[in-house]
Amino acid sequence: MATDLTPRVTTELDYAGAERLTMNMGPQHPSAHGVFRAILTLEGETVVGVDAVIGYLHRCHEKLAETLAYVQYPSIASKTDYVAAMTSELAYVMAAERIAKIEVPKRAEHLRVLVAELQRVASHCLWLGTWCMDMGGALGGGATIFLYCIRERELVLDLFEKLTGARLLYGFHQVGGVRYDMPEGFAADCRQTIDLIEARLLEYEAMLEDNTFFLMRTKGVGVISRQLAEEVGISGPLLRASGVDFDLRRDAPYSSYQDFQFKVPVETDGDCLARYRVRMVEFRESIRIVRQILDGLPEGPISSRPGVKAVAQVRVPKGETYTRVEGPRGEVGCYLIADGGPKPYRMKWRGASFSNLAVLPFIIPGHSVADVVAIMGSVDPVFGEVDR
Amino acid sequence: MAKSRGILQETWDVATSVFRAMRISGRNFLRKPVTVHYPDKPRTYPDRYRGLLALTYDRETGEENCIGCRLCEFVCPPAVIKVEMLKSEKRNYAKTFSLELYACEFCELCVQVCPTDAIVMMKSFDMATTDRRELLLDKDRLHAIGETFDASWATGNRLRDMQAPPKKVAAEKPAAEKAGGEA
DSSP, rough: OOOSSSOOOOOOOOOOOSSEEEEESSSSOSSSSSSEEEEEEEEEEEEEEEEOOOOTTTOHHHHHHHOTTTTTTTHHHTSSSSSSSSHHHHHEEEEHHHHTTTOHHHHHHHHHHHHHHHHHHHHHHHEEEEEEEHHGGGGTTTTHHHHHHHHHHHHHHHHHHHHHSOSSSSOEETTTEEOOOTTHHHHHHHHHHHHHHHHHHHHHHHHHHHHHHHHHHHSSOOOOHHHHHHHTTTTTTHHHTOOOOOHHHHHHTTTTTTGGGOOOOSSSOOOOHHHHHHHHHHOOOOOHHHHHHHHHHOOOOOOOSOOOSSTOOOOOOSSEEEEEEETTEEEEEEEEEEEEESSSSEEEEOOHHHHHHHTTHHHTOOOOOOOHHHHHHHHHHHHHHHHH | TTTTTTTOOOHHHHHHHHHHHHHHHHHHTTTTOOOTTTTSOOOOOTTTTOOOOOOBTTTTTTOBOOOOHHHHHHHOOTEEEEEEEEOSSSEEEOEEEEEGGOOOOOOOOOHHHHHSSSSSEEEEEOOOOOOGGGEEEHHHHHHHHHHHHEEEEEHHHHHHHHHHOHHHHHHHHHHHHHHHTOE
């Protein structure tokens, strides 16, 4: 396959040297958060152009969804965004429920929000850890923050393991409700874990916020202006860090988000530090929502339909819809066309990482090579979701 | 940012940053380790752990539970289960039952649909091997796994009971469910 190596967006610099260097970053780069190939055009140490090549992790998810029944696909849907598996499952089952006009019991809705928010905590833990590790030894010893964050993420994964039996790909949702009810003692474990994580967040912040190295690496680096953010169509924490006050959980409530109080953090700087601050507040707001759910979890059934006994049990009448949920990385959308059978006619994902990644060629040029990983990490792409 | 200040100020900033970070590192250094030395110490599994798959025997009669109905074969998303039914007088059996564990994704749907609680998951993931063929499990091996490890909580009937809506709700909407194509 011939690839066009001319960068699409370039910046002209006063550069005394005579040559431009074209450098491949990836697809097997340890700091690229996945199989992502960025073709960088360098003038000296400065990047003047970047061309993103994606598709290394393409697994035909959308075609696969046409061949799998509504019963089967939710457990596969978690593989699109494997760092926040609960979100894509939720988008898919919500689409099927909206077409079929299936009511979901209150308890199931609350459990869905509970796992979505726990997942956000787990996902942001991974983001913070890997991002700080990318920026390297400057932060007081390379992998330190990474190991701390993974330690806390493990606690959340342990909770999911108690709830569903799996650590990464859950298959928790089903059309009409959820598959697993809370086991005994889960609420207490959950409270203990989120209390611990909330205390540990203070440690991360104490380690990072006043750290000169950290500020040097993030402040003013990779600025996304409000205008650029709106033009490219980024979403999630990136959008909020650029000064746009938009959160689907508040502005277009789905599941049962209208029952809970939470703040939507907004920063106006649009740089890496602003994105860090938005996510740190989101951590706490997620924990706050989890507490509210645990305080007022209604009793009742967890599914409005009988448990799955056969593959063709769930049939969705003719219709099409688009559902969107606020994942840890932004808006995850699912466009579903049903034709009355047990399988959808067509399904399309809108991956949050995919749209967010489109901003890279606009913000990277002008920065040095070392800043590329910092910017890429602050965008927080998951390549399962980019390539699907 | 750092250019406007003198070299002394910058050095001081760097030193204090490192000192503050090291203080937190020191605090973590004194905490209890969270890692488990796995092969030496056993890992504790939660009740619902989704691990190796196995077939079960009836505890009372000693007969195998599987009736070869092939529901698990139809529901399996990666299609790793293959079953052939053996017709018999009183009940049916599985003539062959093969499971390609190397392609299994442990979604627990086969357990969920099983009408006789024949296929269950084990609280174990100890299946590391150097030969891929060892992960192609036939009926005998699946039964042997069921005898070796502890089964996890979930069985088909338990899962369906947990998910079942109360009878009143089911009675209220028979029309809706018929339209929804209750199988």
